[in-house]
Amino acid sequence: MIIVNKDDISSAVKQAKAMIKPSLLALENSLRFTAKQSRLFIRTNSGGVRFTTMIPCKCDKGKIDFIISVRLISSTLPFFTSESVEFIPDSRKKVVLLKSTELQVELKTIPLEVWASCKPRANWNIDVPIKADTLAYLVERTAYASDTKDSSDNRAMLNFSITSEGILNVTGLDLYRFAICTSKDKMDDFTKMSFTIPVKTLQAILPYLKDEEIVHLKKYTNEYAITSKRVAIYGHTPAADYYNIASYLTKYPSNSIRVDRKIFLRCCEVAAITNRTKISINIGENLMEISASGNGGKVENRMKIDGVVKSKFCVNPLFIMDILKKCPDQEIQMFYSKDGTRPLFFRGNDHIDMVLPIRC
Template sequence: MKVLCDRERLREGLALVQSIVPTKSTRPAIENIYLAATDDALELVGTDLEVSMRYRLDDVKVAETGTALVPGRVTADFVRDLASDTVELSTDGEHLTIVGGADTCTLSTTDPDEFPTAALVRFESTGALSIQGGNFAKLVSRTSFAAAKEQGRYAMHGILTLVEDQVLRMVATDGRRLAVASTPIDDTGAPRRAIVPTKAMQAMCRVIDDTLEQISLQFSDNQVGLKTRAAEIFARVIDGEFPRYAAVIPAETSKTVEADADLMAKKLKLVSNVTTADARAVKLTVAEKTMSIRGRSSTSGKAESQLDIDYKGEEAEIAFNPDFLLDGLRNCETDLVRLEFNDRTSPGKFTLGENYIYIVMPITADA
């Protein structure tokens, strides 16, 4: 294999692929990046056995075709720190040589046949749906923060992705809060459903470098694939039962608050400073024109702040974990945030944008 590449394009591709390559694995071969030089392109492939990425560089000069399995981190780091405009990659037996100007690096390689063949699968366009890249990335950003991170129900470690009635919907929950966002799409195929690991969704977003590009999304029995002009990503879907999220969303509410989203976030952050990890709660008291936010802890003391609101309903109070509220407000896409609820024991429904809601379960607090 011998190929000449633009250094910046190669650096970008190696960084993206290396981002999913494990630093340590019981299968040492997947700690490497698979290089394949064809007649007119260089392809970079990496996997952690749950997520696989193929990145294609077209603007290259291939003197000799071939494949190589190279140390991912070292290769990416060396190319990143080169100062040359172009980089030459060549293999000789069990070694890869990287040349950039006067700088050279020779690395030991691994037999390419040891790389998992499942990671070398190619995107199948038949039956794929098309969506603007920016819209896909926005759905992931709107929901991923609510997915479970701690050990627990495995299905909650992913984003439920649904295609039905010409709508693409994503849902994420950790059992205490729930984010739901959707966007219309031009698709008349059969309904599709998959729980995609959150880290896979985030990797898919990283390869979308043009928000206006139409990307392709493909569902199969055990994986979901995404294709852009330069990259293909495949993620093994999570086999589990996702919570029945629709049952948590209040159908009707008796109390509605509208507040300035930025101001509410500042007030919440201010008051939450006195709360502690074992008593992470703030109480919201709402009346006709005012919201009072109170927090306290036995060790730190107490704090209170107020802000003007528009409110419909009787005077009421409800308590939440302030971190959950701040997560939602950071993702709010409108100047005003709407909170709807029924009583202190019912879920709070936050409207954060068009086709975008966030449900937070209340907690018991003395404040």
């Protein structure tokens, strides 16, 4: 028998359910419950990603192990209103009884054999600790660059890499842009590494790491893990060559201007009212004009700059606005080419963002 707090088990099941992708396989639509002494582990194995969360419990045996359909358990728990819920598995009937003072429900279990080949790795050759709030900031700052409507599952990724100097970089990259954000904390004990994780997986797990102090990034060949005291997620990483963009970073256009982020964002927002797919940016010696025309009419905005080299280019306003909204700096440096055909780079204190121009 296992006794758990009703709010704890409801929250844990909700976390685990968020990590499950719809599938016809029983394994991928189920939760595994494993009780050991005073801890209950709830695990998923869906879409190539394994997730684990832990809650306190009371267990009258050394170990209790069973698997239940996530649909059955998530739809049953809301009917329990008492403070605690008892789980009483019956291996002979292949069911588990959920019991409280006012209600009891029997749920059919799934054979444990389906989970036999899905045991998470115990040993990792790379294990990097990072502050949970730092990880959340880096992901939030770069995820937008891998989240366009044209992003396929194999492109909607974030790359984690540690340089030879012990600096953690997180990179988001898509067909039209990329974003790099750098951790301000230098790591004392580190190993140079690189791996990628799906954006949706990270966005699903981060809310449950907010109460954690330290998170561990782990890697072994093509396997990765993000673990804390309470939560863990495991998966396989695709090749990192797609994110090898170091050559771009050494090829900034030679011309640059510094612009006020809020004013620039406001000008782009106004221009996007007329045309949401293309705006024109015309850089003069002392002024920069942001204009657009479309069915709604024509818009021209001007802002003061200290520009020297003239240039004109067209961009998707949504991509520019994404960068300006995420940037924490008051002023941002924009690098551009004279002919307006090379990528635009936006550089701040701890980040680099890039947008490709489009045909005018």
